Amino acid sequence: MNYPSALIEEAVNELSKFPGVGKKSAMRMVLHLLKQQQQDVVKLGEAVIKLRTQIKYCSRCGNVSDAEICNICNNPKRNQHTICVVEDLRDVIAIENTNQFNGIYHVIGGLINPVSGIGPDQLNIDQLVERIQTEKTTEVIMALSATMEGDTTVFYLSKKLKSLPVNISTISRGIAIGGELEYADEVTLGRSIALRVPYQ
């Protein structure tokens, strides 16, 4: 493509590095930016730079944080002996929004994926083992995706934690609340029957 300006070419190239954004979408973003007020675009650019250069991670759970220890770990009202293991901070936000969990988190930063070359060594797993031992954790809840990679990671973690005096659980799988049976896939439906729970 021939761009009428080197500035546009550079911005398109940079914006098209976002996942799912091609050159055409990036061009649409550039046109949007050109129509905005100058100070608003500067604010966006600075927010992006500040995000990456000033971000800190909680030294305990690996969640992002503005301080050395994150607000969740630092909250004395939360159960410090129940650790919920999640993939990344999106999952922390999603679980926090349910208001159903009062423990603390451990962000492992990914899932075991041999195809992409991600092994247990690249994940924040050793620190989890250390935490369980030093923090006298009583329960570890695995809240990982119900995918091949998620299941592999849960399997690896459960073997790794087997010798420790801690209960391991996983979040329940089944038909989504509000979900219609006829639209559920066969595997989910089959497992939701196998994993049925007493009616309360």
Next chain:
Amino acid sequence: MNYPSALIEEAVNELSKFPGVGKKSAMRMVLHLLKQQQQDVVKLGEAVIKLRTQIKYCSRCGNVSDAEICNICNNPKRNQHTICVVEDLRDVIAIENTNQFNGIYHVIGGLINPVSGIGPDQLNIDQLVERIQTEKTTEVIMALSATMEGDTTVFYLSKKLKSLPVNISTISRGIAIGGELEYADEVTLGRSIALRVPYQ
């Protein structure tokens, strides 16, 4: 939503201002940025800021340009008496990529759209009239979208230019090359019959 960091909250808010990007997509972009090298993210942020603060527009045709007059207007090999009227610079790029047009452009910067409150006054139209008079233009090609707004704008422009000694044409409408008849909409198909051309 509760964000674990003010930096993330600000970046999500800024990124979700892009058209078609909601808070969830913005969060995905933020996670992507956090995984990138610091210098790459700085480069992105700076490209965005530079784009908006350093961009210049060609004082003749309104296209973006790194100089006072754009490369297209400045090219002596191009026909300086045929002006192609387009909405924005995306259309300039699209037409340039066809290699089928050797004239120059006039970017009007939008389409007449009463619903959004965009009238002829907000578009770069008066300058077009001036150019046609001073540059001795012989032909004006309307290359605007085949939508209600595009047709309205063509209608307005054709009335405005009627008294000037210039030929007005519009790009052809019809079945796209490679398009199958059964998937064409009725209006396009009907007009492609009404606007049929001699077989060459």
